[in-house]
Amino acid sequence: MPLDAETALADAPPGHKDELRLWLRLLTCTNLIEAEIRRRLRAEFDTTLPRFDLLAQLERHPGGLTLGEISRRMMVSNGNVTGLAARLEEEGLVERRVSATDRRAQSLRLTAKGRREFARQSAAHEGWVAELLGGLSLAEREALQALLGRAKASVTAGLEESGA
Amino acid sequence: MPLDAETALADAPPGHKDELRLWLRLLTCTNLIEAEIRRRLRAEFDTTLPRFDLLAQLERHPGGLTLGEISRRMMVSNGNVTGLAARLEEEGLVERRVSATDRRAQSLRLTAKGRREFARQSAAHEGWVAELLGGLSLAEREALQALLGRAKASVTAGLEESGA
DNA sequence: GGAAAATAGTTGAAGCCTAAACTATCCGGT
DNA sequence: ACCGGATAGTTTAGGCTTCAACTATTTTCC
Numbered sequence: 257m258p259l260d261a262e263t264a265l266a267d268a269p270p271g272h273k274d275e276l277r278l279w280l281r282l283l284t285c286t287n288l289i290e291a292e293i294r295r296r297l298r299a300e301f302d303t304t305l306p307r308f309d310l311l312a313q314l315e316r317h318p319g320g321l322t323l324g325e326i327s328r329r330m331m332v333s334n335g336n337v338t339g340l341a342a343r344l345e346e347e348g349l350v351e352r353r354v355s356a357t358d359r360r361a362q363s364l365r366l367t368a369k370g371r372r373e374f375a376r377q378s379a380a381h382e383g384w385v386a387e388l389l390g391g392l393s394l395a396e397r398e399a400l401q402a403l404l405g406r407a408k409a410s411v412t413a414g415l416e417e418s419g420a
Numbered sequence: 421m422p423l424d425a426e427t428a429l430a431d432a433p434p435g436h437k438d439e440l441r442l443w444l445r446l447l448t449c450t451n452l453i454e455a456e457i458r459r460r461l462r463a464e465f466d467t468t469l470p471r472f473d474l475l476a477q478l479e480r481h482p483g484g485l486t487l488g489e490i491s492r493r494m495m496v497s498n499g500n501v502t503g504l505a506a507r508l509e510e511e512g513l514v515e516r517r518v519s520a521t522d523r524r525a526q527s528l529r530l531t532a533k534g535r536r537e538f539a540r541q542s543a544a545h546e547g548w549v550a551e552l553l554g555g556l557s558l559a560e561r562e563a564l565q566a567l568l569g570r571a572k573a574s575v576t577a578g579l580e581e582s583g584a
Numbered sequence: 585g586g587a588a589a590a591t592a593g594t595t596g597a598a599g600c601c602t603a604a605a606c607t608a609t610c611c612g613g614t
Numbered sequence: 615a616c617c618g619g620a621t622a623g624t625t626t627a628g629g630c631t632t633c634a635a636c637t638a639t640t641t642t643c644c
Contacts, residue, residue, distance in 0.1 A: 272550040278561050279453065279549045281568045286450040287495070288575045289443065298602095306630065324592060331451070336631055338594055343629085360592040360639045386439040387582075391574025392567075397442050400567040403560060404445045410555025411452045462632095470600065488622060500601055502624055507599085524609045524622040 282407075289388055296384055301377050306332075308381065310340050311366065311374040314350060320363035322355070349373055446571075453552055460548055465541050470496075471513075472545065474504050475530065475538040478514060484527035486519070513537055 294305050313321060313329050323341060327334040341364055344350045349370035355361040366374065389397065458469050477485060477493050487505060491498040505528055508514045513534035519525040530538065553561065 272546050274558075274561060275550040275553045276546055278553060278565050278568075281565060281572070282446075282450055283454070285568050285572050285575065286446055288572065288579075290447070291495075292575070292579060294602095304629070322592075327593095331455075332630090333632055334593065335595075335633080339630080355592095358592080358640070362593080382437055382440055385443045386437050388575045388578040389439045389442060389571065391577050392570055394438075396567060396570055397438060399563070400571065401438070401442050401445060403556075403564040403567060404442075404449050406556055406560055407553065407564065408445070408449050408452065411449065411456070411552045413555055414552040415452070415456060458632095468599075486622075491623095496600095497602055498623065499603085499625075503600080519622095522610070522622080526623080 289385070292388065293381065293384060296380070297377070300380060301373075303377065306330075306336075306340055307344060308374075308377055310337070310344060311349065311370060312378065314364060314366045315371070315374050315378070318365070320353065320365035322361045322363050324361070326364065344370070453549070456552065457545065457548060460544070461541070464544060465537075467541065470494075470500075470504055471508060472538075472541055474501075474508060475513065475534060476542065478528060478530045478534070479538050479542070482529070484517070484529035486525045486527050488525070490528065508534070 290305070297303050297305060297308055309330055310326060313326055321329070323337045324334060326341075327337045330337070341350065341352070345352060348367060350364050351367050352362045352364055355363060392400070454469070461467050461469060461472055473494055474490060477490055485493070487501045488498060490505075491501045494501070505514065505516070509516060512531060514528050515531050516526045516528055519527060556564070
């Protein structure tokens, strides 16, 4: 069961400012990059990050994905995917097809236009990220990648423990 | 159970710049932690991260802050702060006062209830972060903090360059 | 076969967020 | 004193997001 606030506090001696500072810096870094990517997607392609992410999923799975699979991969609610898919379909970037074997399910795939659009966006996106993180040396990037892997493991372990 | 973006990408396209992998991992880490914090704020205090963040700003400035100052500190639009402030005021956690010297400006400050509520939330929040990042050693946390500082510098340099 | 449970997706209400247009007020230069 | 530009906030339209309630279909199991 989840640790409640009091318990967490009780066996959490002071000195946690340290973890808090780390978290705030992590958040700041991510937000800076994410805000810039959103800004550029909007300015250069008149699109949004969630749309881009959804197209990216489909690009990787040419056979199509069901809305549910997309929802799990993007870690968002399925209601959210319903809306995104509707907008992308209206723009002609994706098409839906009802499953032959399960009439509840429908799979989404890129249209030719969708593939074309995504290719342009994706190339630009990769360049932006490389540009923003280009100030780090290869060694720094590798070290950061490894430490973030450790952080991810720590968080996942924390979630297991309280949520399982 | 949900796949995260990074894992979902792992089976994907060849020819990936390692900056992109680094960015995806950074994003995954942040999102995991942020989602958990949002979930707990909601479950335990029936509040949201933006509300919590706004209260945190006010806590740090007992003399009060104008909406514009809050907007800049939180790095969000001023229209956004208008709405947040209205909701917090309605809950009785903050109060507004029109500036004596500038009739356009109004400053926000915590009410007694707001201070009490925030104290509880803040203590729990600090514990959650410590718990989630507790799997890292002190040395790892320090190294990560430093590398994220480098990353932040790289990003802001990139923004200067393209924005100036 | 048929009831019950699980699964796929949609909808609605509410909050968060932005950009852009708008109102009200202040300030600086002439 | 006044006009024009800056500044403080609000409003509006639209997109993103969640949760919870809902429909439709499939699966499980007796």
